Amino acid sequence: MRTFLPIIHFSHDLVSNSGQLTAVVPLQGFRATKLRLYIKEFAVHSIGKAFCTFFLIFGICLGTQKVGAQISRGDVDLNLQLEITDPILILSHLFLGTFSPSCSQVADVDSSQVVDISDPIQLLSHLFLGDPAPENLSLFEERLCLEPSQEQAERGMLVYENPDPEGNTFACLTCHNLVPDADATYQRPGHSLVGALGRPSYKNGELDHFLDAVNVCREFWMITEPWEEEDEEFLDLTSLVRGFNPVEATEALELQIEESTHQGPSTGDPVQGCETFHSTCIVCHGEGALGTERAPSLVFDPINPLDPDYIRLRVRTSGNSDTVYENLTGGVMPFWSHSRLSDTELEDIVAYLSERPVHECREIEPPPVGVVLRSGELTNESNGVMGKVEELSTGVIRVVMFNYDGEGDEVRPWLYLGDDLDNGLSFGENLVREAPGWEDATLEIPLPDDLTMDAYDHFAIRSISDGSVFGRCELLPIDNNGEGTVVRSGQLIERFHGVRGLVEELDTRKLRFSNFYYDGAGIDVRVWLYQSGNPQGGYEIGPDLLRPSPGWVDATFVVDIPERFTPDMYDSISIWCVPVRVSFGDTKLE
Numbered sequence: 001m002r003t004f005l006p007i008i009h010f011s012h013d014l015v016s017n018s019g020q021l022t023a024v025v026p027l028q029g030f031r032a033t034k035l036r037l038y039i040k041e042f043a044v045h046s047i048g049k050a051f052c053t054f055f056l057i058f059g060i061c062l063g064t065q066k067v068g069a070q071i072s073r074g075d076v077d078l079n080l081q082l083e084i085t086d087p088i089l090i091l092s093h094l095f096l097g098t099f100s101p102s103c104s105q106v107a108d109v110d111s112s113q114v115v116d117i118s119d120p121i122q123l124l125s126h127l128f129l130g131d132p133a134p135e136n137l138s139l140f141e142e143r144l145c146l147e148p149s150q151e152q153a154e155r156g157m158l159v160y161e162n163p164d165p166e167g168n169t170f171a172c173l174t175c176h177n178l179v180p181d182a183d184a185t186y187q188r189p190g191h192s193l194v195g196a197l198g199r200p201s202y203k204n205g206e207l208d209h210f211l212d213a214v215n216v217c218r219e220f221w222m223i224t225e226p227w228e229e230e231d232e233e234f235l236d237l238t239s240l241v242r243g244f245n246p247v248e249a250t251e252a253l254e255l256q257i258e259e260s261t262h263q264g265p266s267t268g269d270p271v272q273g274c275e276t277f278h279s280t281c282i283v284c285h286g287e288g289a290l291g292t293e294r295a296p297s298l299v300f301d302p303i304n305p306l307d308p309d310y311i312r313l314r315v316r317t318s319g320n321s322d323t324v325y326e327n328l329t330g331g332v333m334p335f336w337s338h339s340r341l342s343d344t345e346l347e348d349i350v351a352y353l354s355e356r357p358v359h360e361c362r363e364i365e366p367p368p369v370g371v372v373l374r375s376g377e378l379t380n381e382s383n384g385v386m387g388k389v390e391e392l393s394t395g396v397i398r399v400v401m402f403n404y405d406g407e408g409d410e411v412r413p414w415l416y417l418g419d420d421l422d423n424g425l426s427f428g429e430n431l432v433r434e435a436p437g438w439e440d441a442t443l444e445i446p447l448p449d450d451l452t453m454d455a456y457d458h459f460a461i462r463s464i465s466d467g468s469v470f471g472r473c474e475l476l477p478i479d480n481n482g483e484g485t486v487v488r489s490g491q492l493i494e495r496f497h498g499v500r501g502l503v504e505e506l507d508t509r510k511l512r513f514s515n516f517y518y519d520g521a522g523i524d525v526r527v528w529l530y531q532s533g534n535p536q537g538g539y540e541i542g543p544d545l546l547r548p549s550p551g552w553v554d555a556t557f558v559v560d561i562p563e564r565f566t567p568d569m570y571d572s573i574s575i576w577c578v579p580v581r582v583s584f585g586d587t588k589l590e
């Protein structure tokens with residue numbers, strides 16, 4: 001990468017040749033509106049976008065030259081050189097089947113969309129007769145061909161997991177699994193992205209390119225801008241999907257989008273419908289159909305119950321009628337084709353949603369609480385302050401059995417380091433209260449954002465106005481001595497979100513994590529026990545490990561292994577994202 005300082009000039013060339021930033025011409029003659037348009041285009045295309053907006057004000061732009069694709073068509077061994085071995089490999093691919101290129105595009109020397117005998121011939125004529133060199137792969141094709149780097153896969157995972165900041169609350173993850181549907185926890189309206197890169201056509205044969213198919217989802221379901229082929233986000237998502245399944249030719253999907261043949265009251269089973277709802281619609285409509293930020297509540301309303309025919313219509317044909325799909329009748333909710341949800345399953349769901357619930361299929365689990373990282377016992381210095389203080393992995397200080405008479409002025413929780421009481425900070429609410437104050441209460445006080453654990457190791461209840469301390473304690477790491485002896489251990493191998501650290505299995509049926517790092521991001525991330533070689537067939541244990549930024553930094557904690565998981569059921573541990581079914585970091589216990 002080369003850094004340089006050009007005076008800004010946005011030429012038309014710059015816009016179309018995304019990010020070829022070479023011109024050094026003073027900024028002149030642009031009307032403000034025109035300039036803004038170019039800046040936007042530029043920001044999308046350039047790697048150095050963050051710098052540009054800033055440096056623009058000074059009339060200079062610190063950019064980095066974008067590197068184009070490096071791999072030439074025909075370079076089937078991907079060694080960045082065209083040599084005699086390349087046509088030989090293509091011939092052995094065509095006639096002996098002893099070689100297969102890592103993507104078909106690289107063997108398609110003449111860009112004819114098929115790999116045939118003309119490809120090695122053209123390559124030979126280039127090598128020996130001086131014919132023009134084959135073109136380079138496009139950036140997208142290059143991503144199809146190469147194993148993704150760790151950084152590309154990580155960035156791709158963020159793209160897959162998160163809604164677009166410009167769009168609505170849906171992410172690719174909302175509607176598509178990244179593992180084969182049969183292995184997935186939830187059945188989603190779109191097909192798994194496994195195999196999605198190798199289809200001959202998309203969207204019921206209407207579109208030829210993966211990007212066009214993805215853009216239909218972006219525009220009509222995520223309500224955001226389509227991607228360009230060179231957009232980093234698109235390329236990183238491609239790398240992620242590629243990493244999960246090397247590109248192989250797969251069949252085109254055929255979706256039946258048609259109204260249900262059933263009418264009137266459902267003959268389905270509401271209890272089964274509750275089960276099915278909780279493995280399908282739950283992703284957007286939430287546990288117990290209570291609604292989420294993605295979709296409204298569908299809870300039974302005795303005055304205005306949902307009409308069975310209306311539910312069927314919404315499930316089968318929901319979606320913007322301007323998309324490539326036929327027969328859609330409007331709505332932001334995605335349709336469910338028959339291959340995604342059978343009529344029997346739909347009838348059960350209709351029964352569950354349209355009838356007065358007699359009983360639910362499952363108990364709603366209380367939200368999991370975090371792991372205790374450090375704790376202490378408050379010493380009473382005045383006003384009857386007592387309680388046990390626990391620092392939770394969720395970024396919360398919990399005080400249990402909290403007692404305090406409620407008197408004083410501006411009394412708040414206080415954090416400080418070592419003996420340096422006065423250099424601490426207050427957080428949470430004023431705890432002053434009318435008599436009798438707090439009696440055996442539980443406080444849950446969120447920690448201030450972006451505070452690292454090493455910034456404090458003491459907790460106090462303190463009057464902010466006169467500085468007097470009512471009770472205080474040191475926050476000590478949970479004492480691991482006496483927890484048991486180590487039977488097996490391993491170092492976590494990082495996959496996503498910076499997960500690493502030491503895992504030790506103790507003879508007391510506990511897992512101890514130490515020197516543990518993880519940025520705390522994702523959705524429903526748990527400790528996962530599995531047999532090596534079969535990560536999908538594992539078991540989640542312990543609480544959700546999500547934690548506000550900066551996440552887990554050199555942390556130590558212990559997770560209990562429930563009785564029912566005997567040591568022969570697992571030999572490996574992962575930090576596992578449950579809905580995506582992906583390991584953020586894992587290790588085999590030796």
Ligand code: HEC
Pocket residue numbers: 170171172173174175176189190191192196199201202203204210213214217218221222237252253255333334335
């Ligand atoms: C709100 C739901 C929703 C969201 C969000 C969504 N999609 Fe889709 N997508 C669908 C549905 C429904 C289909 C059609 C069913 C199918 O083909 O799997 C589809 C189809 C596709 C297809 C074509 C499958 C084929 O072969 O015809 C691709 C590729 C795709 N989506 C990728 C993506 C990507 C990548 C994202 C994120 C940028 C995304 N989708 C976001 C619902 C969604």
Ligand code: HEC
Pocket residue numbers: 170174175189280281282283284285294295296298306310311314315318330331332333334336341349
């Ligand atoms: C990708 C997210 C998503 C999934 C998955 C999803 N829905 Fe929806 N649904 C929505 C959104 C958003 C709305 C409201 C906007 C609209 O009507 O399109 C909605 C609306 C509805 C409505 C209309 C509610 C009303 O009061 O008008 C019904 C009925 C419904 N969904 C049923 C279902 C059922 C049944 C399933 C599972 C088979 C399901 N949805 C799965 C997002 C989703």
